[in-house]
Amino acid sequence: MNEGYAHNVMYDFCCVSCGYSVRGVAIDQLCPECGTPVQASLGAGKSASGPAIAGMVLGIISVVGCIFYGVPSLICGPLAIYFSSVGKKQVREGSAARSSGGMATAGFVTGIVGTCIGVLVLAFFLLAILGVIAGSRGGGLGP
Numbered sequence: 221m222n223e224g225y226a227h228n229v230m231y232d233f234c235c236v237s238c239g240y241s242v243r244g245v246a247i248d249q250l251c252p253e254c255g256t257p258v259q260a261s262l263g264a265g266k267s268a269s270g271p272a273i274a275g276m277v278l279g280i281i282s283v284v285g286c287i288f289y290g291v292p293s294l295i296c297g298p299l300a301i302y303f304s305s306v307g308k309k310q311v312r313e314g315s316a317a318r319s320s321g322g323m324a325t326a327g328f329v330t331g332i333v334g335t336c337i338g339v340l341v342l343a344f345f346l347l348a349i350l351g352v353i354a355g356s357r358g359g360g361l362g363p
């Protein structure tokens with residue numbers, strides 16, 4: 221009975237480009253008057269995506285956090301990737317402002333970069349610690 225219910229604009233909403241009401245038009249369609257994607261109009265009036273913002277912040281923390289032995293990077297990096305994906309989905313579905321798409325992408329990229337840096341930095345410190353332990357055990361043989 222309600223097939224397609226969620227995919228049509230069910231309230232009075234005007235096209236961002238020409239002001240034509242796109243009520244009843246499917247969200248993946250174009251404005252009948254000027255051809256602007258309906259989704260663009262839907263996103264324009266929406267607030268920013270919370271997960272997209274969280275993803276970007278976590279992504280930045282994951283990159284900067286590598287100075288703390290890479291541990292914050294390994295925690296925040298995957299979270300940034302996750303939240304950015306949620307943010308991107310919201311933008312794609314038109315439930316969040318399109319401008320959040322940039323933040324979601326930034327969070328996604330920095331999340332991946334941060335995770336990689338975190339792995340490398342943590343591996344480096346672990347090897348360094350192991351090296352110190354190995355070095356101290358063989359103390360008598362060293363210079």
Ligand SMILES: [Zn+2]
Nearest residue numbers: 235238251254
């Ligand atoms: Zn239009």
